[in-house]
Amino acid sequence: MTTFRDDGAAALEWAASYLERVRDLPVLSQVAPGAIRAALPARAPEAPEPFAAVLRDLDDVLMPGLTHWQSPRYFAYFASTASEPGILAELLSAALNQVGILWRASPALQELEEVALAWLADLLGLPEGWHGHIEDTASTGLVTALAAARAASPGKRVVVCSEHTHSSTAKAARLLELELRPVRGNAGHGMRLDEVDLSGACALVATIGTTSSAAIDPVPELAAMCADAGVWLHVDAAYAGSAAVCPELRPLFAGWEQADSLGVNPHKWLLTPMDCSALWSRRPDDLRNAFSLVPEYLRVSEDVASLSEYGVPLGRRFRALKLWAVLRCYGREGLQAVIREHVRLAGLFEQWVRDEPRWEVCAPRHFSLVCFRRDGSDEENEALLERINATGLVFLSHTRLDGRLVLRLAIGNAGTTEDDVRLAWEVLRREAL
Amino acid sequence: MTTFRDDGAAALEWAASYLERVRDLPVLSQVAPGAIRAALPARAPEAPEPFAAVLRDLDDVLMPGLTHWQSPRYFAYFASTASEPGILAELLSAALNQVGILWRASPALQELEEVALAWLADLLGLPEGWHGHIEDTASTGLVTALAAARAASPGKRVVVCSEHTHSSTAKAARLLELELRPVRGNAGHGMRLDEVDLSGACALVATIGTTSSAAIDPVPELAAMCADAGVWLHVDAAYAGSAAVCPELRPLFAGWEQADSLGVNPHKWLLTPMDCSALWSRRPDDLRNAFSLVPEYLRVSEDVASLSEYGVPLGRRFRALKLWAVLRCYGREGLQAVIREHVRLAGLFEQWVRDEPRWEVCAPRHFSLVCFRRDGSDEENEALLERINATGLVFLSHTRLDGRLVLRLAIGNAGTTEDDVRLAWEVLRREAL
Numbered sequence: 001m002t003t004f005r006d007d008g009a010a011a012l013e014w015a016a017s018y019l020e021r022v023r024d025l026p027v028l029s030q031v032a033p034g035a036i037r038a039a040l041p042a043r044a045p046e047a048p049e050p051f052a053a054v055l056r057d058l059d060d061v062l063m064p065g066l067t068h069w070q071s072p073r074y075f076a077y078f079a080s081t082a083s084e085p086g087i088l089a090e091l092l093s094a095a096l097n098q099v100g101i102l103w104r105a106s107p108a109l110q111e112l113e114e115v116a117l118a119w120l121a122d123l124l125g126l127p128e129g130w131h132g133h134i135e136d137t138a139s140t141g142l143v144t145a146l147a148a149a150r151a152a153s154p155g156k157r158v159v160v161c162s163e164h165t166h167s168s169t170a171k172a173a174r175l176l177e178l179e180l181r182p183v184r185g186n187a188g189h190g191m192r193l194d195e196v197d198l199s200g201a202c203a204l205v206a207t208i209g210t211t212s213s214a215a216i217d218p219v220p221e222l223a224a225m226c227a228d229a230g231v232w233l234h235v236d237a238a239y240a241g242s243a244a245v246c247p248e249l250r251p252l253f254a255g256w257e258q259a260d261s262l263g264v265n266p267h268k269w270l271l272t273p274m275d276c277s278a279l280w281s282r283r284p285d286d287l288r289n290a291f292s293l294v295p296e297y298l299r300v301s302e303d304v305a306s307l308s309e310y311g312v313p314l315g316r317r318f319r320a321l322k323l324w325a326v327l328r329c330y331g332r333e334g335l336q337a338v339i340r341e342h343v344r345l346a347g348l349f350e351q352w353v354r355d356e357p358r359w360e361v362c363a364p365r366h367f368s369l370v371c372f373r374r375d376g377s378d379e380e381n382e383a384l385l386e387r388i389n390a391t392g393l394v395f396l397s398h399t400r401l402d403g404r405l406v407l408r409l410a411i412g413n414a415g416t417t418e419d420d421v422r423l424a425w426e427v428l429r430r431e432a433l
Numbered sequence: 434m435t436t437f438r439d440d441g442a443a444a445l446e447w448a449a450s451y452l453e454r455v456r457d458l459p460v461l462s463q464v465a466p467g468a469i470r471a472a473l474p475a476r477a478p479e480a481p482e483p484f485a486a487v488l489r490d491l492d493d494v495l496m497p498g499l500t501h502w503q504s505p506r507y508f509a510y511f512a513s514t515a516s517e518p519g520i521l522a523e524l525l526s527a528a529l530n531q532v533g534i535l536w537r538a539s540p541a542l543q544e545l546e547e548v549a550l551a552w553l554a555d556l557l558g559l560p561e562g563w564h565g566h567i568e569d570t571a572s573t574g575l576v577t578a579l580a581a582a583r584a585a586s587p588g589k590r591v592v593v594c595s596e597h598t599h600s601s602t603a604k605a606a607r608l609l610e611l612e613l614r615p616v617r618g619n620a621g622h623g624m625r626l627d628e629v630d631l632s633g634a635c636a637l638v639a640t641i642g643t644t645s646s647a648a649i650d651p652v653p654e655l656a657a658m659c660a661d662a663g664v665w666l667h668v669d670a671a672y673a674g675s676a677a678v679c680p681e682l683r684p685l686f687a688g689w690e691q692a693d694s695l696g697v698n699p700h701k702w703l704l705t706p707m708d709c710s711a712l713w714s715r716r717p718d719d720l721r722n723a724f725s726l727v728p729e730y731l732r733v734s735e736d737v738a739s740l741s742e743y744g745v746p747l748g749r750r751f752r753a754l755k756l757w758a759v760l761r762c763y764g765r766e767g768l769q770a771v772i773r774e775h776v777r778l779a780g781l782f783e784q785w786v787r788d789e790p791r792w793e794v795c796a797p798r799h800f801s802l803v804c805f806r807r808d809g810s811d812e813e814n815e816a817l818l819e820r821i822n823a824t825g826l827v828f829l830s831h832t833r834l835d836g837r838l839v840l841r842l843a844i845g846n847a848g849t850t851e852d853d854v855r856l857a858w859e860v861l862r863r864e865a866l
Contacts, residue, residue: 004452004517008445011521015528016438029540033737036544044552044760048767051518054758058525065541069530077538077730082530084437085484088444092491094523094706094755095448097502097515105510107462108498111469119477136569137746147608167728168747174726175580175745177610211730267748273527274750293607295600296833297510297644297841301819304466312608312745313570314601315700317707322527325487327477334481386734399730408730 007051014055015087022070023415026392029067036065067395072415075424076397078211078239078369079412081338082273085329089322090273100316102298102306110307113320117278119327123335124244124264127257131284133307134276134319138238138263139168141279142205144287144311145261146172149203149232151290152283156202162191162217164210166236178202188364189215189401191222198225203232208253209240212399213363213371213406216240219255227258232286235259238277240367242269243343245335252366261287269368269412271326271338276319284310342368342411345421349409352425358432362401368411371401374432378405387431394424440484447488448520455503456848459825462500469498500828505848508857509830511644511672511802512845515706518762522755523706533749535731535739543740546753550711552760556768557677557697560690564717566740567709567752571671571696572601574712575638577720577744578694579605582636582665584723585716589635595624595650597643599669611635621797622648622834624655631658636665641686642673645832646796646804646839649673652688660691665719668692671710673800675702676776678768685799694720702775702801702845703768704759709752717743775801775844778854782842785858791865795834801844804834807865811838820864827857 039061098106117132135141161169163182173180183195206217226233235256241264243249261281266272292309308314346368353359353372363371472494531539550565568574594602596615606613616628639650659666668689674697676682694714699705725742741747779801786792786805796804806814
């Protein structure tokens, strides 16, 4: 254990020092494809190397190939944060190495997962009694939900969604051989109700906070339509769902309490390290019906359903520990403070864009994502994006809305300050000239 | 960062101390269902709590609910090890919080994953040039492989496997709406070649090291049949595959180099913390064909396929870092030493069983798993198993072979010594009286 303590102290110091200096590192990796691969040996060593060699090569070889998701100046896709309690809980999870293939293999893993999801449901104002478990990503959660929906409605093979629905819905539909029926978006990029056709549908995927522009589908109306037609309603709130911890933002989530299944990613906007995607359902028997399968070597005397009966993987990591640590070490108030500050900063940025000639806000802003562009062609905006990302000072991404290329600034890192957002704006204006 | 350094030092000390005392903890958790849940508060706290409170409750509340997979006296299912470099690499991964949704989001994640899988392929004697990536579990890997096989053979909907194939094949077939065609096993629990019927089949799943008894399907013959019939051959070596690091065990893997896809779990027998399941394929274009989907918001200028195009999840954790750390800190020699010792210990235990009246070895032993039983009824053997597991001294599991309940002793923890195996045998004999 001497080695573990010494190596561990070095790894911990590396992590602490990384978090201290990450703001000043080039946010988007500037390496060329293949450069990292080329810098690594072709084969594993014959003899053991010290852990110090791993740390050394992390600095010398891998560092240039990292895009710094932990940077407060990361504004691309959806910005996120692996918070300190979350990081340390991952250390503990790895040391415990629980493998939750069934209840007795780790009662604490399974029951803490259930409790942590119940805590989170309560924080978000969701109904009591929903069954919750953790998936790696919302993509897998969608496969899980749609497989249950397919099994619950034999012969119905259509999934209705918005043209702005995340591509994971199309991916899941392809895997499950379901037909995708995308509905056009309205001016605010929410699903057009007059175009929703539920005939032959087993499921409808509604989104609160789309990936492109954080748009909100009209969930109360969609829920009523789904209830009438007997169609499974999955609500994808992977990014935005965490914001429901703030009561003042709850109105944006109207109707999600009527979902048959609901996904929220604590690894996006709730301070939890990758990966931790929450999936709740008020129809857990349908999930179990789609996935449960208990071979002899997993049969046990106790009468407890295992969480592996509700989804694809048999083995599960002790992910609940980090979520539990985050919820405790922030508390409801701490989580609210982070979300509110991010929404405030996004509002500031939005106003700067509005106030500036030749710049335009391109979508309603509900949360911490601002969609905007400079006047000019798509090519000019894309070139502008590449220029600002090449500075290494900030990292933004893009999407396409209403046929035009649009820039996205997403705030979601706990360390992001008003100065960081102002820097992004300054770099944008400077590079636009 | 003071808090992070202090809390981190406490977490590290907790982990070090846990690893020191884990041998003496009751291996199988002895709590009743619901006990852990009942000991936890109903809601998250309002105000932040210190990280020390998490560590305190890990001891006071969760500890009785842990089944100690890290115990050298864990012999159930497939024993495993989260080694020290693997644990510390998980700390680093969490601190870096890379989210590999596409190449530019973390070139180092993607290229290290490719390199680590190439290193591992080389260590195992696999052909050069296969495409490799990491899945969470072999269950997900199977879904990935079978989805590719299904897409590659339109109209063919049958998956051939052995009656001893892991239940994840049945689960994947259900998800993909494929028909399972199980083939009976021979005396050694390998697939009976004379019963293999590939008509209408898109895939055959062959196993090297089944879950029940670590049996080996006749892969060279199956590979030839698959090649003739144009059927995708997936080889599941989730447990046993790591043993191919030892040249003297390579003959047991004959034919796997002809697989279309191959799964090996470093989180089982290769010292890597949960979760890390390697999936290689020599037909990566078929995987990509089944899963690739690049929406506008993920379009980039560089011409690099993302690993997310080869499977279900979009986001991926920096799992490669722990595998890389393990391969380096053990080296080929260190990995071989661990595997060889486990195989030796299993051989010893097997001999003790053979030499003892009223005990019987129930399956050929190729690796580190021994299947055995005491004479008497299934009920008596199951009751014996429950008694020895209730002692907390060791943890074994069971399966069913040739219609009889059989006990399984699986060696796979790096800390397991001859004394630990002897203790298991003594407890078994004592409780059998």
